[in-house]
Amino acid sequence: MAWVDIGALDDVPVRGARKLKTALGCVAVFRTDDAEVFAASNTCPHKGGPLVEGIVHGQSVTCPLHNWVFDLNTGQAKGEDGQISTYPVRVEAGRILIDGTALSARSAA
Amino acid sequence: MSKQKLVVIGAGMASGRVLEHLTDAAPDAFDITLFNAEPRGNYNRIMLSPVLAGDQTYADIVTHDEAWYAERGIATRFGEKVLEIDREAKVVVGENGHVPYDKLIFGTGSNPFMIPLPGHDLEGVIAYRDLEDTERMMGLTAGQKCVVIGGGLLGLEAAAGMAARGVAVTVVHIMGHLMERQLDEAAGYLLRKSLEDKGITIKLQANSKEIVGENGKVRALMLDDGTELPCDLLVMAVGIRPNVALAQAAGLAVGKGIHVDDQLCTSDEEIFAVGECVEHLGAIFGLVAPLYDQAKVLAQTLLGEEAAFVQKSLSTKLKVTGCDLFSAGDFADGEGREDVVFRDPSRGVYKRLVIEDNKLVGAVMYGDTADGSWFFGLIRDGTDIEEMRETLIFGPAYQGGDTADPLSAVAALPLDAEICGCNGVCKGTIVEAIEGGAGDLGSVRASTKASASCGTCTGLVEQLLQVTLGDAFEMPAAQPVCGCTDHTHEDVRRLIKTMPLKSQEAVWQELGWNTRNGCHVCRPAINFYLLADWPLDYQDDPQSRFINERKHANIQKDGTFSVVPRMWGGITNPRELRAIADAADKYNVPTVKVTGGQRIDLLGVKGEDLPAIWSDLNKAGLVSGHAYSKGLRTVKTCVGTDHCRFGTQDSTGLGIKLEQALWGSWTPHKVKLGVSGCPRNCAEATCKDVGIICVDSGYQVGVAGAAGMDVKETERLIDVATEAEAIDVTVAFVQLYRENAKYLDRPYKWVAKVGLDWVKERIEDLDERARLIEAFELSQSIYRKDPWAEHAAEKAERYQPLADLTLEAAE
Ligand code: SRM
Ligand SMILES: Cc1cc2nc3c(=O)[nH]c(=O)nc-3n(C[C@H](O)[C@H](O)[C@H](O)COP(=O)(O)OP(=O)(O)OC[C@H]3O[C@@H](n4cnc5c(N)ncnc54)[C@H](O)[C@@H]3O)c2cc1C
Ligand code: SF4
Ligand code: FES
Numbered sequence: 030m031a032w033v034d035i036g037a038l039d040d041v042p043v044r045g046a047r048k049l050k051t052a053l054g055c056v057a058v059f060r061t062d063d064a065e066v067f068a069a070s071n072t073c074p075h076k077g078g079p080l081v082e083g084i085v086h087g088q089s090v091t092c093p094l095h096n097w098v099f100d101l102n103t104g105q106a107k108g109e110d111g112q113i114s115t116y117p118v119r120v121e122a123g124r125i126l127i128d129g130t131a132l133s134a135r136s137a138a
Numbered sequence: 139m140s141k142q143k144l145v146v147i148g149a150g151m152a153s154g155r156v157l158e159h160l161t162d163a164a165p166d167a168f169d170i171t172l173f174n175a176e177p178r179g180n181y182n183r184i185m186l187s188p189v190l191a192g193d194q195t196y197a198d199i200v201t202h203d204e205a206w207y208a209e210r211g212i213a214t215r216f217g218e219k220v221l222e223i224d225r226e227a228k229v230v231v232g233e234n235g236h237v238p239y240d241k242l243i244f245g246t247g248s249n250p251f252m253i254p255l256p257g258h259d260l261e262g263v264i265a266y267r268d269l270e271d272t273e274r275m276m277g278l279t280a281g282q283k284c285v286v287i288g289g290g291l292l293g294l295e296a297a298a299g300m301a302a303r304g305v306a307v308t309v310v311h312i313m314g315h316l317m318e319r320q321l322d323e324a325a326g327y328l329l330r331k332s333l334e335d336k337g338i339t340i341k342l343q344a345n346s347k348e349i350v351g352e353n354g355k356v357r358a359l360m361l362d363d364g365t366e367l368p369c370d371l372l373v374m375a376v377g378i379r380p381n382v383a384l385a386q387a388a389g390l391a392v393g394k395g396i397h398v399d400d401q402l403c404t405s406d407e408e409i410f411a412v413g414e415c416v417e418h419l420g421a422i423f424g425l426v427a428p429l430y431d432q433a434k435v436l437a438q439t440l441l442g443e444e445a446a447f448v449q450k451s452l453s454t455k456l457k458v459t460g461c462d463l464f465s466a467g468d469f470a471d472g473e474g475r476e477d478v479v480f481r482d483p484s485r486g487v488y489k490r491l492v493i494e495d496n497k498l499v500g501a502v503m504y505g506d507t508a509d510g511s512w513f514f515g516l517i518r519d520g521t522d523i524e525e526m527r528e529t530l531i532f533g534p535a536y537q538g539g540d541t542a543d544p545l546s547a548v549a550a551l552p553l554d555a556e557i558c559g560c561n562g563v564c565k566g567t568i569v570e571a572i573e574g575g576a577g578d579l580g581s582v583r584a585s586t587k588a589s590a591s592c593g594t595c596t597g598l599v600e601q602l603l604q605v606t607l608g609d610a611f612e613m614p615a616a617q618p619v620c621g622c623t624d625h626t627h628e629d630v631r632r633l634i635k636t637m638p639l640k641s642q643e644a645v646w647q648e649l650g651w652n653t654r655n656g657c658h659v660c661r662p663a664i665n666f667y668l669l670a671d672w673p674l675d676y677q678d679d680p681q682s683r684f685i686n687e688r689k690h691a692n693i694q695k696d697g698t699f700s701v702v703p704r705m706w707g708g709i710t711n712p713r714e715l716r717a718i719a720d721a722a723d724k725y726n727v728p729t730v731k732v733t734g735g736q737r738i739d740l741l742g743v744k745g746e747d748l749p750a751i752w753s754d755l756n757k758a759g760l761v762s763g764h765a766y767s768k769g770l771r772t773v774k775t776c777v778g779t780d781h782c783r784f785g786t787q788d789s790t791g792l793g794i795k796l797e798q799a800l801w802g803s804w805t806p807h808k809v810k811l812g813v814s815g816c817p818r819n820c821a822e823a824t825c826k827d828v829g830i831i832c833v834d835s836g837y838q839v840g841v842a843g844a845a846g847m848d849v850k851e852t853e854r855l856i857d858v859a860t861e862a863e864a865i866d867v868t869v870a871f872v873q874l875y876r877e878n879a880k881y882l883d884r885p886y887k888w889v890a891k892v893g894l895d896w897v898k899e900r901i902e903d904l905d906e907r908a909r910l911i912e913a914f915e916l917s918q919s920i921y922r923k924d925p926w927a928e929h930a931a932e933k934a935e936r937y938q939p940l941a942d943l944t945l946e947a948a949e
Contacts, residue, residue: 035941043314044655044681047940058940063318079697082685082745084658087477091658093685093693098658102474125940132943 032119032126038064039123046081046090051132056116057081058125059101061088067101068118068127074111144168144440145230145239147220147384151426152413153245154180154201155433156440161210164441170212171237173230176268177217179207184426186272187457190299196269223388225406241440244385244396244404244411248378248424253287257349262356263372266296271373278371280304285359285369287346289316291456293375294333298458301338308339308367310346310359315643320454320465323655324481324488325504327643331486332461341367380415380422395422400446402436412436418447425452453514455507464510467492467500467517475499480531482506483648484550490654491531496524509533547625547633547649548601555636557598560591560896568599572606579603592892594628594878601629620659622651627663627880634667640675642668642682656682663881666768666804670876673917678804686766689937690925691748694741699748701740702765703755704801707775707793707813708736717758725751735772735810737763749934752926761924764801768882770872771810773797774822778815778832787832789815792861796868802922803914806879806888809872824852827885828868837864841871842886842894850886853894856901870907873914874900 041047041060048071049056055071057080067088071081078094089107091098097106104113117128146153149172160168172179178200185199207214215232222231223242230237250265252258264271275296278284282305286297289311297307309316315326316333330340345362349372358368380395391397391405395417402410412432414423423429431447438445453466478491487505491498491513497520501513512534516523523530553566563586571585582599583590589599603611616626625633630649639645645664646656656664665682680688691699703718718738722730729741743751752762764770775793779785793813800809812823813830823829825845829852831838836859840852855871858864871885874897879888889897900906929937 033943035943040935040940042681042936047936050939050942050944052944055939062322063313063315076695077697079693079745082689082693082697084661084684085681086657086661087654088475089657094695096658102476129943 031129032121033129033132034124035127036125037123038066038120038125041066041125044085046083046085048079048081049127053132055079055081056127056132057090058118058127059085059090061085061101064120066118066120066125068116069099069101069104070113070115072113073097074106074113075109080113141166141169142240143238144170144241144243145237146170146172146243146245147230148245148247148413148415149174149176149178149180149202149214149216150245150247150413151180151183151201152247152429152433153243155430156243156245156412156436157202157210157212159434159437160440161212163437165210167441168241170210171230171239172207172212172214173218173220173232174214174216175219178269179203179214179216181269183268184457186266186269187295187299190272190275190296191302191459192299193459220384223384223409225388225409228408240408242409243436244409244415245413246381246384246415248380248414250374251377251379252374253346253376255346255349257351257356258374260349260351260356261354262370263349263374266292266373266375267378274371275300275373276303278303278305281306282370283368284308284371284373285310285367286373286375287359288375288377289313289340289342290319290375290377291317291454293373294329294461295457296373296375297338298333298336298461301336306337306339308341308369309333310341310344310361310367312343312345314343316340316342317456317463317465320502321463321504322490322502323643324479324490324647325463325465325502327641327647328486328488328504329456329461329463333458336460378414378424380417382415385411385415393417393420400435400448401439402432402447403439410436410439418449421449425454427452451514451517453510455510462505462507464503464507465501466510466514467498477654478531479652479654481647481650481652482546483650484546486647488647489531493523493527493530496522496527498523498530545601545605547637548598549605550648551633551636557602557632557636558586558588558591558595559632559635561587563588565602568602569606572603577603577607577611592878592896594892595632597626597629598632619663620657622653622656622660623649625649630664631667631671631878631880634671638672640668640672642679658684662687666806666881669804670806670917673920687768689745689748690762690764690766690929691743692766696742698742698744700765701743701748701751701755702733702737702763703760704763704797705737706797707773707790709775709790709794710737714758714760717755717760721751721754724754733765735765736774737765737772739765746937746939749930749937753930756924756927756930761801762926767804768807769802769804769809770797770800771808773800773811773813774826775813776815776820778813782815784818785815785832786834787815787837787861789813789821789830789832792830792832792837792864793821795861795865799865799869799918800872802925803872803876803918804921805872805876806881807884809875809885811868825849826852828852828871830864830868836860839864839867839871841897842889844884844886846884848886853889855894855898866907866911867901869914870901870910871897873910876917877910877913 046057046059057071059067073092075097078092082093083090088101089098097109104115116131180202182199188194218233220232250267284305284307286293286309289309297309301307315323316329347362348360350358356372358366360366382392385396386392396411398411398416413429435445435447451467456463475494480489489503492500498516551565555565568588576582576585589596604613618624661682665679668676669678685693725747727740731739733739773793773796775790778789809827811828812821812826814821814823815832825843829840838857839855841855843852844850
């Protein structure tokens with residue numbers, strides 16, 4: 030793993046999200062609690078809704094376009110046939126780190 | 139064999155444990171010398187808090203007294219700091235002389251971290267670490283003031299201890315909830331409530347700026363926003379740093395703490411370290427449980443036995459009477475985790491378990507922590523909980539299956555809580571009536587008038603029937619807000635007013651939400667109810683809003699946004715039109731459309747461009763049209779007396795005045811108005827939420843029209859003679875709607891539920907009308923402003939990506 034610093038924890042509101050541009054396309058970085066973050070593909074498999082704009086609740090996000098709900102741990106849509114990729118992220122000393130190899134591994138594959 | 143010389147630096151809780159183990163197992167193995175910078179031996183540091191609170195005395199918490207050291211032949215050098223280690227010569231240099239060693243132990247603990255704020259070195263600024271600090275706090279007398287910086291374990295114990303002595307304490311904490319490292323928001327909310335009940339003032343999300351002094355002594359803490367908190371003593375409890383200076387000077391390997399291996403051996407094989415001063419596999423320590431494990435391993439190592447220190451999960455409790463909390467394991471961050479939440483509002487209980495791969499990995503509890511150690515055991519042992527998953531949260535005693543009681547919140551209400559707002563009937567009156575024989579809704583209505591008017595409190599009256607009569611009353615099935623709760627919208631609205639509840643955390647806890655923080659269905663509703671009822675106390679939460687309202691623009695199916703500036707009453711001018719045209723050019727807006735609401739829509743604007751296009755439009759005086767909000771949308775007007783040969787009144791002018799009075803306000807669903815200058819009705823006023831038809835004798839105010847999924851003509855609310863009255867009546871109607879309707883009911887749906895007669899009665903009652911207008915104005919003092927200007931000035935950053943990794947990849 031190669032942890033890449035992508036910003037301060039406080040740059041993402043609690044129960045909110047911010048967009049991260051990557052070579053793979055946009056990734057949404059979610060903050061579900063004071064020190065709890067997740068990262069996943071920003072694109073809803075239903076009709077491409079931007080998940081970064083969704084309402085974040087528990088450890089889930091609801092797509093802003095037609096309300097599909099995704100579990101951020103697994104990327105699985107609840108009660109729907111669909112899944113988004115998730116990426117390892119962690120918080121260290123108030124900074125958010127994302128696993129850079131996971132982001133490039135998939136583009137190589 | 140001659141005895142080995144063992145020197146110990148620091149008589150703390152960790153090294154004290156080492157000495158106990160060592161001298162118990164092998165009383166004669168070592169010649170021991172013990173240094174301590176504090177002028178005393180080992181005492182139970184964690185019990186300083188009960189000493190501060192007056193529950194214990196220093197004598198009660200001494201672990202090792204003079205006799206103990208003497209019995210074990212330990213030479214003590216208390217009040218003497220070690221200044222230096224000479225590893226070549228194997229000598230420790232103390233303030234009063236040298237001592238040679240064969241084996242050396244560091245037990246130097248940690249230093250409290252002091253934020254280097256201006257003024258941090260003033261007299262009266264202290265930390266909370268040792269007996270001296272505790273005595274300083276105990277020196278404060280009732281009525282004196284203290285500020286504590288830090289809402290973690292230590293800060294809160296200090297605050298509670300002083301508050302118990304009558305000191306006026308304010309806790310300043312930078313995060314959004316207390317003890318954020320051990321607790322989640324819900325438990326943090328309950329903790330805050332208990333501490334406030336003890337008279338402690340809590341300031342969250344508060345940034346300290348400067349410590350203000352007078353004659354070299356602390357006088358106040360100044361916050362970022364300029365607030366001054368006067369104090370006689372300021373306690374900083376913001377964290378600790380391992381005390382490594384001595385080890386570092388001696389050339390030992392040091393990171394955050396003194397590096398040790400599984401045997402607690404440092405980079406020098408004759409030197410060991412134990413306690414808060416060490417770093418083991420990247421971790422440092424701040425609680426005694428792991429330190430005691432370390433102490434045991436170190437004693438065994440020194441005696442030549444095999445032993446290895448292993449890090450385990452930790453649990454935390456707070457030693458403040460009446461604040462019963464427990465937190466263990468890891469309840470944040472991670473893949474594949476699932477939450478189980480239980481709340482019992484009437485007992486103030488909250489429990490949350492975190493499960494991963496059929497194992498319990500974390501637990502947070504407040505109010506009832508009796509099962510804490512059982513859960514902690516499951517976490518430590520990694521027990522497979524699949525079998526008991528359903529009932530796990532009820533603890534070991536209860537593996538039968540219980541559910542949170544939806545009646546709990548109503549049962550817990552005091553007797554003077556108002557249930558029926560229309561008729562001012564409180565719980566006690568209703569319960570009395572039920573006990574006196576009113577056995578169903580109809581009889582309660584007849585005897586008390588409760589729920590006899592608008593009827594929105596019906597659900598609560600039924601719950602009281604059930605609470606009072608038990609199974610003798612059969613509850614009609616009601617539609618809850620969502621899966622997070624059993625309460626209906628009406629119940630929640632009423633309880634927010636009655637209990638009163640002023641934060642989302644309070645609603646979740648007191649009404650027994652079964653999720654951590656709601657979902658996309660209830661959060662926007664609760665956010666609206668709170669801001670409608672408590673405009674001054676509650677702060678709007680953007681994270682609880684649908685994207686359109688969070689970003690003040692309508693999201694399109696391709697993820698771009700539309701921008702609709704306000705055109706007051708449908709009137710515009712060349713300057714505004716030019717600004718719109720310029721903006722369309724500058725931001726490559728693909729579609730410009732005239733809307734059905736008499737204004738212009740710029741469709742297809744990129745999210746990143748929003749703040750910029752807004753600030754361009756602002757410069758021409760254009761503000762947000764709220765085309766995205768559950769709030770005032772448009773006021774359609776016709777040309778009226780200004781130009782039309784049939785016009786009876788200034789319909790355009792009235793429309794503009796109404797729009798200026800109502801804009802920015804949040805409502806349960808969107809609100810659209812129309813004002814037509816005569817009954818020909820060119821502004822289509824008769825299908826609006828409020829539609830005014832001007833006639834020769836004045837104004838006919840109609841409400842509850844619809845022209846969306848349902849089509850319905852407005853119903854006449856009232857006829858008034860003057861323009862001022864027409865505005866008053868409209869404002870009062872909108873406020874009545876804000877106070878009472880269910881979230882996402884348009885006015886026509888709400889009026890159908892409460893009845894037009896009830897609405898008329900309220901609006902015709904001049905005292906009530908005045909009250910409604912005043913309440914609306916109070917709320918508008920906060921919300922009547924342009925969100926575009928505010929976001930462009932203060933939040934523009936949030937509209938940009940957090941980071942752009944494509945740039946780095948290209949390098
Ligand atoms: C832009 C506009 C159409 C147009 O090009 O003219 C429009 C566009 C949308 N309307 Fe509308 N409505 C527009 C006038 C109307 C009107 C006519 C009017 O206001 O005189 C109506 C019927 C009157 C009414 O409100 O009842 C109307 C009834 C609806 C409804 C049904 C409401 C209902 O209670 O039945 C919805 C759905 C909803 O709100 O839940 C809706 C929802 C929408 C949404 C917000 C759909 C959505 O959720 O994304 C559309 C947003 C498009 C966008 O991204 O900008 N729109 N919509 C009009 C904007 C008016 C404005 O200046 O603000
Ligand atoms: C008020 C308070 C409440 C707490 N409550 C809890 C709790 O509820 N639960 C829990 O698990 N933990 C609690 N803790 C934390 C716990 O007390 C510490 O983890 C523990 O005391 C650390 O033990 P230690 O031996 O590493 O260090 P210490 O106990 O700090 O001992 C270190 C000693 O080394 C001495 N020293 C340092 N440098 C030198 C030198 N150069 N020469 C000579 N002597 C030196 C110091 O004077 C000090 O006496 C609390 C702490 C405080 C302050
Ligand atoms: S009528 Fe339907 S498609 Fe047209 S703008 Fe309104 S909601 Fe969208
Ligand atoms: S695009 Fe996400 S739910 Fe339809």
